[in-house]
Amino acid sequence: MLKTLGEMLFGGSCFLCRGKASGLLCEPCDADLPRLGPELCPRCALASPGGAVCGRCLTQPPAYDATQAAFAYAFPADVLIQSLKFRGELALAPFLGDILSKIVSGIGVDCLVPVPLSAERLRSRGYNQALEIARRVAAATGTRLAPELCERGRDTAEQMDLPLEERAKNVRGAFQCAGIVAGTVAVLDDVMTTGATLEEMAATLKRAGAARVVNWVVARTPHRV
Numbered sequence: 001m002l003k004t005l006g007e008m009l010f011g012g013s014c015f016l017c018r019g020k021a022s023g024l025l026c027e028p029c030d031a032d033l034p035r036l037g038p039e040l041c042p043r044c045a046l047a048s049p050g051g052a053v054c055g056r057c058l059t060q061p062p063a064y065d066a067t068q069a070a071f072a073y074a075f076p077a078d079v080l081i082q083s084l085k086f087r088g089e090l091a092l093a094p095f096l097g098d099i100l101s102k103i104v105s106g107i108g109v110d111c112l113v114p115v116p117l118s119a120e121r122l123r124s125r126g127y128n129q130a131l132e133i134a135r136r137v138a139a140a141t142g143t144r145l146a147p148e149l150c151e152r153g154r155d156t157a158e159q160m161d162l163p164l165e166e167r168a169k170n171v172r173g174a175f176q177c178a179g180i181v182a183g184t185v186a187v188l189d190d191v192m193t194t195g196a197t198l199e200e201m202a203a204t205l206k207r208a209g210a211a212r213v214v215n216w217v218v219a220r221t222p223h224r225v
C-alpha cells in the first residue's frame with residue numbers, strides 16, 4: 001500500500017500527540033484545532049454579533065478591507081505555528097496552507113504577498129514562514145504569488161516579544177513596495193494579534209496603489225488585545 005505524505009514525513013504518528021495518524025495530525029488532535037466562531041467582523045475577524053462590521057472598525061477603519069483566518073490563535077494551533085516559525089518544522093507550512101486555502105478559495109485577488117522578514121532575520125532563520133505557507137496557498141487557489149512586491153527595510157523586534165502598546169510603533173515605516181501596485185492584494189501572515197503588522201502592510205500597499213488589501217492569516221487571536 002502506498003504511504004500517505006503524513007506517514008512518510010512523520011512515520012504515521014501525530015505531530016502533536018505521537019498517536020497513530022494517517023496525516024500530519026491524528027483525528028482527535030485535528031478536531032481539537034480551535035475554529036473561530038461563525039459571527040465575525042468581516043474586516044478584522046474578531047467576534048461580532050450577526051457578523052456585522054464591529055464598532056472599532058466602524059469608528060477607526062483599518063487600512064485593510066477584510067480578514068480571513070483559519071483558526072483562533074490558541075492551543076494546539078499555536079504549537080503548530082510556533083513549531084513552523086521557530087523550530088524549522090517546514091512540513092507544517094503545506095499543512096497550514098491547505099487549511100487556509102479552503103477558507104479563502106473563491107475570493108478573487110490579483111496577487112498574494114507574504115509579510116516579509118528583514119534580510120537580517122531571513123538570514124538568521126533561513127526561511128520566511130509566511131512565504132512558505134503562501135507558496136501552498138498560491139498553488140492551491142491559483143493566485144499569483146508576489147513576494148517581491150513588498151520588502152521589510154529595517155529589522156524590527158519580534159512583535160511577540162513586545163508589549164502590545166509598542167507593536168504599532170515597532171512596525172511603523174518597516175515596509176517598502178518595490179513599484180506600483182494595483183488591484184486587490186491579499187497579505188498572508190501566520191498570526192494576527194493586534195493587527196499592527198497587517199495595518200502597516202495594508203497602508204504601505206495602498207500608498208503604492210493597491211485598491212483593496214485583504215488579510216489571509218492562519219490564526220487570529222480570538223479577543224481584542
Ligand SMILES: [Zn+2]
Nearest residue numbers: 014017026029
Ligand atoms: Zn494527535
Ligand SMILES: [Zn+2]
Nearest residue numbers: 041044054057
Ligand atoms: Zn472589526
